[in-house]
Amino acid sequence: MRGHATLRSADPEDPKANLHQHAGRIKGEVQSLKGLAHAFERWHQDMNLLMAQNRAMRANREELHSIVRHLTMVSLNAKIEAARAGESARGFAVVATEVRSLANRAEALSKDFGTGLHRNDLATTATFQDIQASGKLMMAAISGLESMIGQLRSQLD
């Protein structure tokens, strides 16, 4: 650490100077720890990005859900029309049933996707808030430590 390199050795015969030097080193360490704020800021930005991506994925999922609903309606109508047409539309009825089956599978997938997004939102928010709250408590602890070292140095002066 830079704080260690810039300090010269104290006179071993002078305990007060030694203590002063130690306090100076600790102060340097504490000041460098305040750089943690940059790491917290970086994490916050990353988490904000994740949350924005979650929102975009939720919007996409709503669109997908709407398409699936439409597909279900189309397949139902196709089955009804096939039934009306009777024997001549047997092949068409098979296709309509297949489309309905695909729509059901897509709907189940869309539902799972929606559930996954909600779980993702909760986990991301909980992590984001934990980092934010823990960042605040750590910065407060470092400031408290800095203040205590300041008091110690002024007592030594």
Next chain:
Amino acid sequence: MISKQARSSIDYLFTEAARSSLVLHPDDACSIEPVVKEAGIAASLPGTVLVITCSSFIFRFLTLLRLGDNSETRAYYAQGASAEENSADALFEAANLCTGAINRGLSRHFPHVGMSTPYALSDACLSHLQDLQPQDVLSYQITIRDSVRLRASVCLCSYAPIDFTVNRTSASDAAATGELEFFE
């Protein structure tokens, strides 16, 4: 991992904080009832839920607040303004004050406690609280002036044994006279 008296203390801190911050006028009658079973709450109060976290090295407590879906509740928090977002803003502020009071209460027993800013989530997320592996979830029905309704939950996640008892007089003083917690 969370002792019985610690759970009771968190329950006390929350109810005092809710009375001091979610009730906008001192004369408004307020009842806070514990809800034993969480099932069905999301269906009865659709919409968004506000989340704020208090963290220490050994725990995190998430406070979750939902406004009742009725006009009286929205009007109460909009405080006369007609815009829908006013009630949401007011609830954000009230939630922030509420969790700030809990945070101050906790900081008397834990030297290092910090608090996040609030965030709004879909209430569908509540079905997945168990993903966070909480030791306990305390849930409440809050009724103000008979018609203003909120639901609240405090999700308790601990990573070491937690045992403390709040001084009930000083904790309520802290809730009532605490400093404002500002958004960042």
